[in-house]
Amino acid sequence: MLAQPLHDAPLHEHRSLWMDVWLAFRNHTGALVGVGVFAFIVLAVLVGPFLHGVDPRFLDIQARNAPVSWAHPLGTDNLGRDMLAQMLAGGRISLAVGFTAMLLSLVVGTAIGVLAGYFKRLDGLLMRSTDLFLALPLLPLLLVIIMLFRDTLRAALGPETGIFLLIVFVIGITSWMQTARIVRGEVLAIKEREFVTAARSIGTRERRIVARHVLPNVMSPIMVSATLGIANAIITESALSFLGLGFPPDFPTWGRLLFDGANFISITPARVIWPGLAISLTVLSVNYIGDGLRDALDPRLRGT
Amino acid sequence: MRATTATDAVLAVEDVRTRFHTQEGVVHAVNGIGFELAEGEVLGVVGESGSGKSVTMLSLLGLLPAPPAEIVSGTAKLEGEDLMALDADRLRQVRGARVGFIFQDPMTSLNPVLTVGYQLTEPLRVHLGMDKAAARKRAAQLLSLVGIPEPTRRLGDFPHQFSGGMRQRVMIAIALACSPKVLIADEPTTALDVTIQAQILDVVKRLQRELGMSIIWITHDLGVVAGLADRVMVTSSVPTCSPCTRDRNIPIRGACCARCRTPIPGMDRPNGGSRASRDILRVSCRRQRLVRSRPAASMRSSVAVAKTRRSRPFTRDTRWPASTTSMPEPPVQSDSTATNTPVRSGSGATAAPVLVEVENLTKHFPIMHGVFRRQVGSVRAVDGIDFQIHERETLGLVGESGCGKSTAGRVILRLYDPTAGRIAFRGQDIGGVRGESLRRLRQSMQMVFQDPQDSLNPRMTVGSIVGEPLVEHGVAKGRALDERVDELLDAVGLSPRFANRYPHEFSGGQRQRIGIARALALEPEFIVCDEPIAALDVSIQAQVVNLLQDLQERLGLTYLFISHDLGMVRHIADRVAVMYLGKIVELAPSEKLYRGPLHPYTRALMSAAPAHDPELEARRERIILTGDVPSPADPPSGCRFSTRCPIATHECSVREPEWRELRPGHRVACHYAGDA
Numbered sequence: 014m015l016a017q018p019l020h021d022a023p024l025h026e027h028r029s030l031w032m033d034v035w036l037a038f039r040n041h042t043g044a045l046v047g048v049g050v051f052a053f054i055v056l057a058v059l060v061g062p063f064l065h066g067v068d069p070r071f072l073d074i075q076a077r078n079a080p081v082s083w084a085h086p087l088g089t090d091n092l093g094r095d096m097l098a099q100m101l102a103g104g105r106i107s108l109a110v111g112f113t114a115m116l117l118s119l120v121v122g123t124a125i126g127v128l129a130g131y132f133k134r135l136d137g138l139l140m141r142s143t144d145l146f147l148a149l150p151l152l153p154l155l156l157v158i159i160m161l162f163r164d165t166l167r168a169a170l171g172p173e174t175g176i177f178l179l180i181v182f183v184i185g186i187t188s189w190m191q192t193a194r195i196v197r198g199e200v201l202a203i204k205e206r207e208f209v210t211a212a213r214s215i216g217t218r219e220r221r222i223v224a225r226h227v228l229p230n231v232m233s234p235i236m237v238s239a240t241l242g243i244a245n246a247i248i249t250e251s252a253l254s255f256l257g258l259g260f261p262p263d264f265p266t267w268g269r270l271l272f273d274g275a276n277f278i279s280i281t282p283a284r285v286i287w288p289g290l291a292i293s294l295t296v297l298s299v300n301y302i303g304d305g306l307r308d309a310l311d312p313r314l315r316g317t
Numbered sequence: 318m319r320a321t322t323a324t325d326a327v328l329a330v331e332d333v334r335t336r337f338h339t340q341e342g343v344v345h346a347v348n349g350i351g352f353e354l355a356e357g358e359v360l361g362v363v364g365e366s367g368s369g370k371s372v373t374m375l376s377l378l379g380l381l382p383a384p385p386a387e388i389v390s391g392t393a394k395l396e397g398e399d400l401m402a403l404d405a406d407r408l409r410q411v412r413g414a415r416v417g418f419i420f421q422d423p424m425t426s427l428n429p430v431l432t433v434g435y436q437l438t439e440p441l442r443v444h445l446g447m448d449k450a451a452a453r454k455r456a457a458q459l460l461s462l463v464g465i466p467e468p469t470r471r472l473g474d475f476p477h478q479f480s481g482g483m484r485q486r487v488m489i490a491i492a493l494a495c496s497p498k499v500l501i502a503d504e505p506t507t508a509l510d511v512t513i514q515a516q517i518l519d520v521v522k523r524l525q526r527e528l529g530m531s532i533i534w535i536t537h538d539l540g541v542v543a544g545l546a547d548r549v550m551v552t553s554s555v556p557t558c559s560p561c562t563r564d565r566n567i568p569i570r571g572a573c574c575a576r577c578r579t580p581i582p583g584m585d586r587p588n589g590g591s592r593a594s595r596d597i598l599r600v601s602c603r604r605q606r607l608v609r610s611r612p613a614a615s616m617r618s619s620v621a622v623a624k625t626r627r628s629r630p631f632t633r634d635t636r637w638p639a640s641t642t643s644m645p646e647p648p649v650q651s652d653s654t655a656t657n658t659p660v661r662s663g664s665g666a667t668a669a670p671v672l673v674e675v676e677n678l679t680k681h682f683p684i685m686h687g688v689f690r691r692q693v694g695s696v697r698a699v700d701g702i703d704f705q706i707h708e709r710e711t712l713g714l715v716g717e718s719g720c721g722k723s724t725a726g727r728v729i730l731r732l733y734d735p736t737a738g739r740i741a742f743r744g745q746d747i748g749g750v751r752g753e754s755l756r757r758l759r760q761s762m763q764m765v766f767q768d769p770q771d772s773l774n775p776r777m778t779v780g781s782i783v784g785e786p787l788v789e790h791g792v793a794k795g796r797a798l799d800e801r802v803d804e805l806l807d808a809v810g811l812s813p814r815f816a817n818r819y820p821h822e823f824s825g826g827q828r829q830r831i832g833i834a835r836a837l838a839l840e841p842e843f844i845v846c847d848e849p850i851a852a853l854d855v856s857i858q859a860q861v862v863n864l865l866q867d868l869q870e871r872l873g874l875t876y877l878f879i880s881h882d883l884g885m886v887r888h889i890a891d892r893v894a895v896m897y898l899g900k901i902v903e904l905a906p907s908e909k910l911y912r913g914p915l916h917p918y919t920r921a922l923m924s925a926a927p928a929h930d931p932e933l934e935a936r937r938e939r940i941i942l943t944g945d946v947p948s949p950a951d952p953p954s955g956c957r958f959s960t961r962c963p964i965a966t967h968e969c970s971v972r973e974p975e976w977r978e979l980r981p982g983h984r985v986a987c988h989y990a991g992d993a
Contacts, residue, residue: 207768215763216759216786230776310776
């Protein structure tokens, strides 16, 4: 069941690791569907505005709460703005915020988790600061940060980039703690495995042990927090916008559209359904991609 | 003893077939096993891991998880009632009441949050309908039956308050609670140390005599069943294994037979230590005489029930068991040439210069407690040991788990920093070496690890695992690296084409070879082998040990061979050091040690290791140590062995025995060594 007769196996000269990963990934149906859906969403928000050339901020009071039509394929909102145009423009912001915030929190969380788990000396300090961040009351903190830096950043980098960076930073530094804790726990377990001792016994330097032996083996929890992190970031961004702390009100994002539409759910339910669907599909497809990637990166699940 | 006939069989099992539906396809775990168990009989079931011995028993009792497992066919008549036809409810009444089960790992098979008393009274109340008071009384009786002191008080204790051996006794008591007709023991001593195993075997033998139940004893260790079982059944997953008839002199044939006969050097082998003679291969002929006699063993398909007296020992068997790797065929040798082969005795090796020297080596692990992490004590894992290892010599380091032997090996390699003492390599003190010079030192000292599953990074290819030391030390890169990796794989008997594969694609023995190749990569002079064969099946152990010996001869290596297996150490080591609770109690050339052990602990350890020859096993005198190994955090005063020593006096608990050379090359730490 375990080891097949190995000498019957054909001679593989220099299989490339990434080729192997791709071959395994290709066999993961869910992941392939995920890639398809995600690619469609990304392509739509990138190319869509050029095909559907309506200004998302253009108010057409005549055509407010319009149903589906050729001019407005997804209808309009209560101020007569085109929903499709808003969805496409909002998707750009939401996806960008989701990914960069996720990456930031992932990098911070993984770094702190690995350092705390691997170096016993840093453990106490790093994990206590993690606890500190977890204990911080988030909303007042966000309020303070945004009040303090919004105008400065806006002045320095322009309204869009300034707010974007601020939001990404705020989401990133308030969501790395779970990742750090999970990664630390995994690292503590991996550190006790014999192959780490073996690496030390052959004289491998500490940073190489971390990079080559510890990190690849904690990929699974990192992948899981990454996929969950994207969803989390998109939702947090909408909550911030809703509170008036995020992007300005006329600046559409998926979260913003969702919250705005919630008030009109009885008149135009489509206004809630479309952004909700977009967020769900993004999160779901990223989840499946992460799932497939995790399996493909693990040689034990990859098979031969 | 009565003959086994169908009429008085307590349990008659026929044609059990079980398969598992896995992602890789259907795995046929059990292919038509059948046997009969007579009243009051002990049946040993022996086989390698994966040969279906546990699955068979679990199938009988409906204990297998239903979706992956499927029982295809089979009947199991317990006193005429077919267990495998019963529904779940009826079966539950059978389990525990009429069939008792003891599991392998006493650490996990007791529920940690319930008291032992509760777990013991549960089957009494469920199956026998006893009230609380009566059940408690009976529970206390059961505990004293399995030899647990102060049974009434201990009923209120939780499992973690018992040691491993004591927990296994509790498991036995639970299994016995309802006086079952049949007791099924699934590797109950595998997780225990030899001296504790001897205690448990003793208890089981006594209980079997007193209560007259039938026992099915599953194990992979022939030595264990040799002294216990009336008959032995060998299971195999290999379908080609032909059934044998009772007329055959050779009871088992085919692949499974080659496997189970694969020799392991045992304590009862007088010819250990001679590395040139491949005696490790020839001992196989003894393996035929598995059991005390019992007439008429019935045979079913892929199962062979081996009987002894009739079956003649093999004249000679020098074939290696079927192996998937390209091990060179070892030379064929007969008994007569073996004795003539020049044997390098341990004393002869002392002429070589000293490579590694250890003086008063100490490693204490601090125990921290409280918010401020104050040190409240220390675990004295290694507490002042001295020895020398000469060039091209193998020093065996033997002891029970927790005695500090692995820690000692790791401190010598500087994987841990020593608390005190001196470690010298080629005369140079390496106890305080750090940073870059420590990294350079690692080139000449390497380690082979215990667990081949755990010691290879699952995410790296074999080639990058073996090549890692070369890359790390900048020895080779590019094509030269590939060539060197191929060379190393070849040296340990693996095909270079495996370089692109991952560890999980290999069997345990092959993985251990990969570990050895990695240790060899930097051409070290000294290798610490930390129980390199403990996690392997017996048939693979011999191959790995022979590989280590070949490499030693070819490359002039020096080994520190850490093991708890006295037989294997006798075979490979020139000199042997016996460790107990952080101290070396005896050190001698291996033949001298095995012929005339001086320390009472060494003697107990040797007598506790079961002999593979049932006749010898029945004859020899056994010393069964009482009690458990004390905690290394709080070792006894005076001689550390005094709490368990059969010849201890008052002096032993007061004054620590000195480390003296009683005979040339034979050192021992005991006040009364040699007196008894």
